[in-house]
Amino acid sequence: xxxxxxxxxxxxxxxxxxxxxxxxxxxxxxxxxxxxxxxxxxxxxxxxxxxxxxxxxxxxxxxxxxxxxxxxxxxxxxxxxxxxxxxxxxxxxxxxxxxxxxxxxxx
Numbered sequence: 001x002x003x004x005x006x007x008x009x010x011x012x013x014x015x016x017x018x019x020x021x022x023x024x025x026x027x028x029x030x031x032x033x034x035x036x037x038x039x040x041x042x043x044x045x046x047x048x049x050x051x052x053x054x055x056x057x058x059x060x061x062x063x064x065x066x067x068x069x070x071x072x073x074x075x076x077x078x079x080x081x082x083x084x085x086x087x088x089x090x091x092x093x094x095x096x097x098x099x100x101x102x103x104x105x106x107x
Contacts, residue, residue, distance in 0.1 A: 020045060022086065025104040028072030037103065038069035039088055048089040048096070055082060072105055081107055 026037040039047060050068035052061035060074035068088075072079055087100045 020090075020099065022088075022099075022101050023103060025106055026072070027106045028078075029107055036069040036071055037086070037105075041090070044092060046091040048091060050089075051087045053085045053087075054079065055084075060084070072107075078107070079105060081105055 021040040023037060026034050028035045047066045047068055050063050051059060052070050054060050060079060061070040083102050083104055085102055087098060089098050
């Protein structure tokens with residue numbers, strides 16, 4: 001469907017700068033556009049881990065460090081269209097924080 005979507009969220013209401021963004025959907029269909037679900041962040045953020053869960057709460061992805069990114073596969077199998085939950089643990093100014101959001105996988 002050639003859909004591209006990005007959403008930007010402020011993590012802390014005390015922050016005046018935009019420093020963290022997650023797409024609201026991604027389409028891992030091999031067209032080299034929006035094929036990997038991953039956060040976009042400023043250098044002031046250190047990504048510790050990213051976890052993705054499917055609708056039934058099964059963990060389908062876990063990655064560590066700033067190079068995290070889910071390709072839409074679990075155990076080598078393409079996952080179904082639908083909503084998923086993402087949790088990102090990150091560090092900003094020495095403080096560990098956690099952010100959770102939903103997104104859609106579209107093929």
